[in-house]
Amino acid sequence: MVLSRDTSPEAERVQMELLRRMSPARKLALMAGLLATGRELVLAGIRHRNPEASHEELEDRFAMLMLGPDLGGSFVSARRARRKRIEASRDGH
Numbered sequence: 001m002v003l004s005r006d007t008s009p010e011a012e013r014v015q016m017e018l019l020r021r022m023s024p025a026r027k028l029a030l031m032a033g034l035l036a037t038g039r040e041l042v043l044a045g046i047r048h049r050n051p052e053a054s055h056e057e058l059e060d061r062f063a064m065l066m067l068g069p070d071l072g073g074s075f076v077s078a079r080r081a082r083r084k085r086i087e088a089s090r091d092g093h
Contacts, residue, residue: 043062046058063079
């Protein structure tokens with residue numbers, strides 16, 4: 001069974017064998033790295049389309065994109081409210 005159109009069957013066989021031999025911890029570390037890379041690529045695209053956006057706005061746009069308008073909106077609202085509470089506690093209010 002071919003999984004990738006741009007990889008030869010022999011190379012794919014070697015890749016699968018290497019994956020089978022990896023420890024669960026190594027597989028988890030590999031996936032964590034892939035997820036982090038994917039997140040950075042998405043953020044780079046958002047940053048490219050919104051060059052004037054602050055770090056917080058980029059993170060909010062990322063959440064909206066990943067979670068959708070309903071859950072993303074709720075998440076962004078909750079995060080903003082949390083930030084306000086933290087800022088108020090620092091200011092002594």
